[in-house]
Amino acid sequence: MTTIADLHRDHRAAFLRHLGRREESALAAGYQLGRSALAADISLLEVVRVHHDVLLEVLRDTPPDEVPAVAEAASDFLLELVASYDMSQRRSPGGRGRPG
Numbered sequence: 001m002t003t004i005a006d007l008h009r010d011h012r013a014a015f016l017r018h019l020g021r022r023e024e025s026a027l028a029a030g031y032q033l034g035r036s037a038l039a040a041d042i043s044l045l046e047v048v049r050v051h052h053d054v055l056l057e058v059l060r061d062t063p064p065d066e067v068p069a070v071a072e073a074a075s076d077f078l079l080e081l082v083a084s085y086d087m088s089q090r091r092s093p094g095g096r097g098r099p100g
Contacts, residue, residue, distance in 0.1 A: 002040050003040075004042065004046055004050065007033065007036075007037055007042060007046075007047065007050050008050050008053065008054065010033055010036075011030075011033055011050050011051065011054050011081075012054045012057070014026070014029040014030055014033055014077075015030070015051075015054055015055075015058065015073075015074070015077055016058070017029060018030065018073060018076075018077050019058070019070065019073055022073065022076075027076065027077065027080045028080070030077045030078075030080035030081045031080040031081070031083055031084070033081055034047065034080065034081040034082055034083060034084040034085065035084045037081075037084075038084045038085055038088060044082060044085045047081060047082065047085070048078070048082070051074070051077070051078050051081060055070075055074045058070060058074075
């Protein structure tokens with residue numbers, strides 16, 4: 001993955017897989033997307049924006065009674081997606097996790 005368009009495409013596919021089967025392997029795909037985005041120097045803000053855009057696309061086709069479940073799944077997926085950014089910040093000088 002090297003572009004925002006790639007991230008959007010891959011995120012949408014992985015998130016839809018996660019919605020279809022709430023398994024660890026589906027969440028692992030979100031984690032890998034986050035690692036790839038971080039390695040490609042895509043900002044955290046851009047990653048969150050892509051997640052939001054994909055979620056809005058999915059919600060447009062979601063029956064009202066399924067919205068809470070989709071929102072919960074989106075939250076779980078987002079946490080996996082941004083975990084690499086959090087770990088990276090904690091390891092970097094000045095990060096929150098730095099003893100001091």
